[in-house]
Amino acid sequence: xxxxxxxxxxxxxxxxxxxxxxxxERRLGAPVNRNLDLGGSLLAHDALVNGRVDLYPEGxxxxxxxxxxxxxxxxxxxxxxxxxxxxxxxxxxxxxxPLGFSDGFVMVVSRAQARSLGLRNLTDAARLExxxxxxxxxxxxxxxxxxxxxxxxxxxxxxxxxxxxQPEGLFEALRQARATMIACRASDPELLSDEFVALEDDRHAxxxxxxxxVVRAEALTxxxxxxEALTWLSGRLPLATVRELYRxxxxxxxxxxxxSEFLRTQG
Numbered sequence: 001x002x003x004x005x006x007x008x009x010x011x012x013x014x015x016x017x018x019x020x021x022x023x024x025e026r027r028l029g030a031p032v033n034r035n036l037d038l039g040g041s042l043l044a045h046d047a048l049v050n051g052r053v054d055l056y057p058e059g060x061x062x063x064x065x066x067x068x069x070x071x072x073x074x075x076x077x078x079x080x081x082x083x084x085x086x087x088x089x090x091x092x093x094x095x096x097x098p099l100g101f102s103d104g105f106v107m108v109v110s111r112a113q114a115r116s117l118g119l120r121n122l123t124d125a126a127r128l129e130x131x132x133x134x135x136x137x138x139x140x141x142x143x144x145x146x147x148x149x150x151x152x153x154x155x156x157x158x159x160x161x162x163x164x165x166q167p168e169g170l171f172e173a174l175r176q177a178r179a180t181m182i183a184c185r186a187s188d189p190e191l192l193s194d195e196f197v198a199l200e201d202d203r204h205a206x207x208x209x210x211x212x213x214v215v216r217a218e219a220l221t222x223x224x225x226x227x228e229a230l231t232w233l234s235g236r237l238p239l240a241t242v243r244e245l246y247r248x249x250x251x252x253x254x255x256x257x258x259x260s261e262f263l264r265t266q267g
Contacts, residue, residue, distance in 0.1 A: 003031035007053035009044040011037040014035060015245045016057050018259035027229040034236050054219040057148060059103050061209035065129055065144050072207035079208055094220060096213040097234035101242050103187045104209035106198040114197045121200035122154050130159035135179030138164050145207055153205020189247035
């Protein structure tokens with residue numbers, strides 16, 4: 001029996017890939033090949049469809065908008081059901097139950113600024129007449145579920161043109177006041193800090209993006225126990241847990257060690 005090929009879309013998710021790989025090694029006793037940076041979600045999807053990997057974690061909201069080119073829906077359960085049906089029919093791919101967190105874009109300001117301006121949500125932010133200095137990654141500005149969704153949902157005034165920064169410099173731009181608002185991922189570990197606050201998306205501009213493992217149907221058929229092993233991970237990764245796992249990796253701990261320690265806590 002060949003090894004199970006586990007992938008992740010980018011190095012940012014390396015610890016998720018390790019969690020999946022180590023779960024399969026422990027529960028199946030099977031060899032696992034790891035590809036822990038497939039170069040982005042589109043390339044990861046292509047690798048899955050073409051059989052270069054057997055599975056990888058993905059956001060259902062992204063899949064609905066980008067791969068299936070369907071309109072967004074504010075109900076996570078509807079989003080997941082739609083991608084499940086179409087992926088099964090079009091690609092022979094199966095979506096497992098969500099891992100426990102959603103990783104869509106969130107708009108973040110400093111907590112001090114939120115307090116001084118009385119900001120609770122993005123509607124409040126849109127009322128600020130002086131406007132915002134917005135910063136994010138190139139990914140946010142190019143995606144339909146990023147800047148396009150923000151613009152469609154809110155008439156947010158911008159004081160200057162948006163600033164594009166590398167992911168590792170995003171929160172530093174906020175600290176240094178080069179930006180007064182940033183767009184980041186919900187799972188970013190800096191959001192564990194009281195220094196920042198994610199504003200409520202009260203108009204549901206950003207589609208829900210529950211993260212689940214997508215797996216080739218053929219792999220589920222030929223590999224006994226694979227479905228059950230992947231199902232064991234479903235619901236075990238709430239947002240705060242994922243942020244903490246990412247934080248440890250960001251601080252330099254090896255992803256394989258972080259994953260192993262977490263799995264030990266889960267028995």
